[in-house]
Amino acid sequence: MGGYIAKRVGQALLVILLAYTAVFLAVQALPNDPVTIFLSADASADPATIAQMKAYYGYDQPQIVQYLDQLGGLLTGDFGYSLSSGSAVSTRIGEVIGSTLTLAGSAFALAILMAVVLTAAASLSRSSRVRNAMLNLPPLMISVPVFWLGLVLLQILAVQLGVMSLFPDGSLLSLAVPIIVLAIHLSAPIAQVLIKSVQEVNRQPFVDVLRAKGASESWIFYRHTLKNAVPSALSIAGITVGTLLAGSVITETVFARAGLGQLVLQAVTVQDIPLVQGLVLLTAATFTAVNLFVDLIHPKLDPRIITAHAGSPRALAA
Amino acid sequence: MSLLTERSNDADLSSVVENNRTLTSSRTVTGSKLRSWLGNWWVLIPLAVLLAWALLPGIFTGADPITGVPQEKLSAPSLAHPFGTDHLGRDVYARVVQGTSQTLLTAGLACLVGSVVGSLLGLLASTAGRFVDSVAMRFVDVVLAVPAFLIALILVTATEPGPLSLGLGVGIASIAAFARLVRTEVLRVRSRDFVQAALMSGGGYLTVLRRHIIPHVIGPVLALLAVDLGAAILAISGLGFLGFGSPPPTPEWGLLISEGRQYLTVAWWLTTLPGLVIITTVVLTATLGRTINKAFRF
Numbered sequence: 249m250g251g252y253i254a255k256r257v258g259q260a261l262l263v264i265l266l267a268y269t270a271v272f273l274a275v276q277a278l279p280n281d282p283v284t285i286f287l288s289a290d291a292s293a294d295p296a297t298i299a300q301m302k303a304y305y306g307y308d309q310p311q312i313v314q315y316l317d318q319l320g321g322l323l324t325g326d327f328g329y330s331l332s333s334g335s336a337v338s339t340r341i342g343e344v345i346g347s348t349l350t351l352a353g354s355a356f357a358l359a360i361l362m363a364v365v366l367t368a369a370a371s372l373s374r375s376s377r378v379r380n381a382m383l384n385l386p387p388l389m390i391s392v393p394v395f396w397l398g399l400v401l402l403q404i405l406a407v408q409l410g411v412m413s414l415f416p417d418g419s420l421l422s423l424a425v426p427i428i429v430l431a432i433h434l435s436a437p438i439a440q441v442l443i444k445s446v447q448e449v450n451r452q453p454f455v456d457v458l459r460a461k462g463a464s465e466s467w468i469f470y471r472h473t474l475k476n477a478v479p480s481a482l483s484i485a486g487i488t489v490g491t492l493l494a495g496s497v498i499t500e501t502v503f504a505r506a507g508l509g510q511l512v513l514q515a516v517t518v519q520d521i522p523l524v525q526g527l528v529l530l531t532a533a534t535f536t537a538v539n540l541f542v543d544l545i546h547p548k549l550d551p552r553i554i555t556a557h558a559g560s561p562r563a564l565a566a
Numbered sequence: 567m568s569l570l571t572e573r574s575n576d577a578d579l580s581s582v583v584e585n586n587r588t589l590t591s592s593r594t595v596t597g598s599k600l601r602s603w604l605g606n607w608w609v610l611i612p613l614a615v616l617l618a619w620a621l622l623p624g625i626f627t628g629a630d631p632i633t634g635v636p637q638e639k640l641s642a643p644s645l646a647h648p649f650g651t652d653h654l655g656r657d658v659y660a661r662v663v664q665g666t667s668q669t670l671l672t673a674g675l676a677c678l679v680g681s682v683v684g685s686l687l688g689l690l691a692s693t694a695g696r697f698v699d700s701v702a703m704r705f706v707d708v709v710l711a712v713p714a715f716l717i718a719l720i721l722v723t724a725t726e727p728g729p730l731s732l733g734l735g736v737g738i739a740s741i742a743a744f745a746r747l748v749r750t751e752v753l754r755v756r757s758r759d760f761v762q763a764a765l766m767s768g769g770g771y772l773t774v775l776r777r778h779i780i781p782h783v784i785g786p787v788l789a790l791l792a793v794d795l796g797a798a799i800l801a802i803s804g805l806g807f808l809g810f811g812s813p814p815p816t817p818e819w820g821l822l823i824s825e826g827r828q829y830l831t832v833a834w835w836l837t838t839l840p841g842l843v844i845i846t847t848v849v850l851t852a853t854l855g856r857t858i859n860k861a862f863r864f
Contacts, residue, residue: 259704259707262704263704263707263708263711264711266704266705266707266708267708267711267712270708271720274720274724275724278724285724387849387852388845388849390848390852391796391800391845391848391849391852392845393800393803393804393807393820393823393841393844393845394804395804395807395820395823395824396823396837396838396841396844396845399823399827399830399837399838399841400837400838400841402830403830403834403837403838407830407831407834414830414831487710490710490711490712490713490714491713491715493713493715493716494713494714494715494716494801494804497715497808498804498807498808501807501808502827512716512719513808515723516719516722516723516810519723521723521724524719524720524723527716528712528716528720531712531713531716532708532711532712535710535711535712535713536711
């Protein structure tokens with residue numbers, strides 16, 4: 249068990265280090281340094297200003313020094329400075345991260361709830377029509393673009409019915425609708441995996457034994473099947489953290505909400521490379537940390553993973 | 567030799583029974599396969615129509631997608647304009663049809679990059695020894711750790727918005743899925759007896775790979791390719807919606823919806839109808855993926 253934890257943590261740290269290196273190399277591979285690219289649209293910038301700014305931000309150092317400097321900064325929580333505002337990247341991220349965390353966190357929780365409800369309806373409903381509808385819903389939900397769903401809901405609720413405003417005004421609907429839109433998008437893959445793994449568990453002999461003993465379908469589902477199916481759904485839930493960010497950016501744009509998404513878009517539009525770099529690293533680190541957490545609680549939920557020597561538990565779900 | 571005889575290496579009784587059944591009907595196997603494909607006409611015909619939209623848009627619409635008729639601006643869907651017209655009086659249906667090639671080309675580029683690089687990486691990881699395997703898989707972990715969306719955004723920041731950087735970015739992100747799939751499938755197949763037998767009877771690395779392993783792996787890869795095409799269309803239209811695709815007035819599906827967004831209060835059709843086309847396309851490619859998966863299951 250101790251060896252398993254150490255191996256997973258080591259791998260996660262390695263992935264973050266490699267992600268940092270890859271982003272650093274990608275920036276180095278650009279034809280120009282970040283300052284020159286940032287100022288390229290600014291006609292008033294003369295070579296002297298550019299050189300001064302380069303020296304100020306440390307881009308005139310040899311590459312290996314820059315690499316180690318930035319790495320050292322990251323370890324102490326220093327993400328460098330945003331070129332467009334001059335303030336620290338960590339400050340700019342800190343200003344808006346709360347709003348995004350609220351949106352993403354609630355959407356994630358709602359998505360898991362929706363996936364469980366869908367799975368329960370797909371396996372417990374007496375009407376085969378309802379069961380079939382539930383089985384076909386996730387593939388459909390996955391095919392609906394987030395921005396389209398958001399716009400259609402805005403069109404119906406704000407324009408046709410007039411019950412919410414087009415811009416965030418703090419009302420309950422303007423908070424809830426973006427969360428629902430994002431959650432629908434997120435819950436589809438989780439529901440797909442959960443339904444599939446419930447079906448697999450249902451084929452196992454112990455379910456027949458339970459049924460023969462007289463257990464009701466809902467007892468079997470909630471007390472036995474769901475419990476056995478959760479680990480694989482958890483793995484996919486970890487992976488959806490990546491799409492959560494993309495979804496947040498688009499949701500925030502559609503509903504005109506401030507947040508990390510707006511910051512990413514601004515950074516890309518003005519070519520503020522240090523800010524983009526910081527955001528990418530933050531996302532990669534979050535993704536890796538969440539998935540490390542999933543890997544670590546996996547054996548607690550399903551002890552067979554350690555004893556079976558099956559390699560990565562994630563290999564089962566991937 | 568056909569794949570069916572290779573299968574009979576399985577000592578497992580149930581599969582032998584299954585094999586005998588397949589072997590007796592092996593003469594008609596191509597016929598039944600064709601029939602099962604045609605049974606999916608409701609997927610294949612709409613996909614063919616989409617392809618025709620991309621290749622020969624002129625047949626489906628005579629309206630000009632770039633210059634509109636100002637007198638007819640923002641008119642609701644009618645027989646003359648099935649999807650209505652936008653703020654410049656341009657026919658939205660014509661813009662959707664003319665935008666198909668742009669969207670499909672960008673998504674196709676993404677799939678090409680993802681499937682070719684990913685499959686090669688997976689093949690290398692599963693056949694070139696443990697060291698190569700762990701290096702390749704750590705690389706895949708890194709690609710997986712950065713969301714597809716951000717990889718595309720990095721490329722767009724560094725270069726400039728446009729279909730090329732968009733397709734490349736989305737493609738790089740999908741390398742991971744292909745690499746993992748091919749690696750798992752190859753590892754599964756190469757432990758089978760018939761591969762060992764082929765190697766022992768003197769088959770070279772490439773020969774065994776080409777004649778015995780790849781035929782078993784190609785089905786899942788094609789299935790993922792279809793699903794990935796749909797995912798790429800979604801990702802690209804999302805990025806196009808944010809303004810990182812081709813600049814206006816190019817008719818691109820995501821951009822169309824983003825332009826329609828400004829007229830949300832007066833013209834529902836500008837956002838709703840192009841979106842329905844995107845959804846239909848993605849559902850169709852996903853169904854195609856499932857069909858391929860079934861057709862190749864041995």
